[in-house]
Ligand SMILES: C=C1C[C@]23C[C@@]1(O)CC[C@H]2[C@@]12CC[C@H](O)[C@@](C)(C(=O)O1)[C@H]2[C@@H]3C(=O)O
């Protein structure tokens with residue numbers, strides 16, 4: 123496909139908290155706000171007119187929204203276009219009809235809860251996170267703290283090899299983890315292919331091949347946020363996982379039904395993402411922001427602790443192979459468009475990223 127064949131839509135205006143929250147008022151208002159946001163250059167004088175236009179303009183199909191977060195069914199024929207729009211606007215969306223069996227998810231949740239319920243000394247036998255294995259309260263190695271404990275696992279082309287998972291007593295945990303990783307990686311790749319299709323670029327595996335590569339640097343993280351009893355004394359605010367963007371290409375998150383995840387809008391306001399244990403939340407990582415020359419947004423997010431309920435999340439981070447050169451894809455650049463980033467390898471990026479604090483902007487030093 124030639125560059126001239128790719129139509130790059132004009133950038134939608136930034137989604138700020140006013141339009142985000144007003145989109146929650148009622149469905150009619152939501153239609154107007156969403157349509158306006160997508161630059162439908164018409165002036166709606168009444169909700170009825172807006173509804174009529176919606177019905178007669180099938181090309182402008184909208185995703186549905188759950189509290190401002192786009193909800194996209196993967197069985198929807200137009201899902202590629204909807205995914206692209208969500209990546210441009212928010213950098214996060216929810217997917218339904220994802221095909222990962224609930225039974226597998228429930229088994230992993232149960233195994234993870236059993237692991238986190240072990241005495242601290244037993245969990246520490248898994249090895250101290252450096253960065254892989256078990257960590258508690260401290261995130262990364264640069265002093266970030268959070269009301270969280272976690273297991274961080276490196277994904278290679280072979281089954282998980284961490285010592286503690288090789289014990290006979292961990293055999294069911296190990297097998298469910300390996301099964302889940304295969305499923306969630308396929309889901310990530312399916313979504314990345316739909317994104318390429320939605321962007322109108324070929325081949326459609328231009329993003330997914332990076333995550334499918336035998337050398338891909340991907341991870342699985344299980345986060346457990348215990349209830350935080352002293353939340354009241356802390357004016358109701360305690361960080362579970364501090365604000366950050368994910369460095370990789372794509373993150374695929376599933377949580378139990380406990381709230382806590384929040385995303386930052388372009389005006390720096392924070393909005394909660396309502397939990398949904400049957401769906402997955404997908405967010406754009408820094409690498410995908412670079413590959414799309416900033417068209418897709420690596421969304422800043424954080425998790426707040428809960429006073430009463432524990433939150434369990436499982437996140438797959440799909441990353442490229444270490445030697446992969448990351449730079450905006452020429453196919454996605456309009457004529458005369460300048461690259462916003464200088465080229466770097468994933469290895470170089472990760473090396474710098476791991477010296478930063480969670481809240482730092484890791485792409486700054488690669489900006490031209
Ligand atoms: C403070 C840090 C933890 C982190 C590495 C870093 O130096 C900056 C990025 C952090 C992050 C966020 C997304 C993922 O949870 C993670 C595994 C990753 O790849 O980047 C973590 C890193 C970590 O916990 O080790």
Ligand SMILES: O=C(O)CCC(=O)C(=O)O
Nearest residue numbers: 343345363383425435437
């Ligand atoms: O635990 C969560 O819900 C999100 C955590 C997160 O953003 C991360 O581990 O990178």
Ligand SMILES: [Fe+2]
Nearest residue numbers: 366367368423
């Ligand atoms: Fe994250």
